[in-house]
Each structure stands twice: as structure tokens, then as C-alpha cells.
Amino acid sequence: MPTRPTLFDVRVTMSVVQILKSARNAYxxxxxAAPSGRNGVDAPAVRETRDLLATVTPHVCRQQITHRLVVGYATLMGAGVTEAEPSGRAATEYEMLWFELAAKLNLKVRGANHAS
Known part of the structure; x- marks a missing residue:
């Protein structure tokens, strides 16, 4: 489930997480749409979002998706970020998110040894 690092989005996500937990759904x-980190450190808004979400769930992905212009550009082209800018930071983030989720789901995928 995606959430932006804003108060409104986090509050809604916290409520939805409670519903998913009560229904025993995986998530x-x-x-x-996060601000980028610096030198391997999350932006303060992302850190605060992680801290708030940690009060209701341990299931917050380590990999974030940063707000990048290429995402909108790729959408206009009818492509994914890995097609629009294969060696760009957005492509790397999406790939790392895929590897993280694949590991959580016990999927075997090529390149999954790169997961953090």
C-alpha cells in the first residue's frame, strides 16, 4: 500500500493498516513521492513517517520511492521508469523495491541477491 510522507496520508494509512490487520490480509x-535522502540517510519527513507507521505495523518497506520527474515523464511515454531511464536513480529504486517485496514473498527472481 503506498503512502506519502504527509500527515493526512499517514493517518489514513494507519487506519487502513488496522482494517487489513483485522481482516488478516497480507500487506x-x-x-x-518521498523527498530524497542525503548520504544514505532518510529525509526527516520519511524518518518521521517510518516512526509513526512503526507504532501500528512492522510491514513498512525499507526502500522508498522518491519523488522524481522521470516517473511522470515515463507515464506520458507509456513506459516504466526502467524503460525511460534504465540507469537512473528511479529505476534503481523501483528495482530495489521489487527485490525487497520479492524477498518478503519468497519469490525467486533474477538479481534478487541485490535486495537490501
């Missing part, structure tokens, strides 16, 4: 929360 993971992905922080998206």
Missing part, C-alpha cells in the same frame, strides 16, 4: 506499506 506492505511503501513510502512514495
Amino acid at each position: 506492505s506499506v511503501v513510502i512514495n
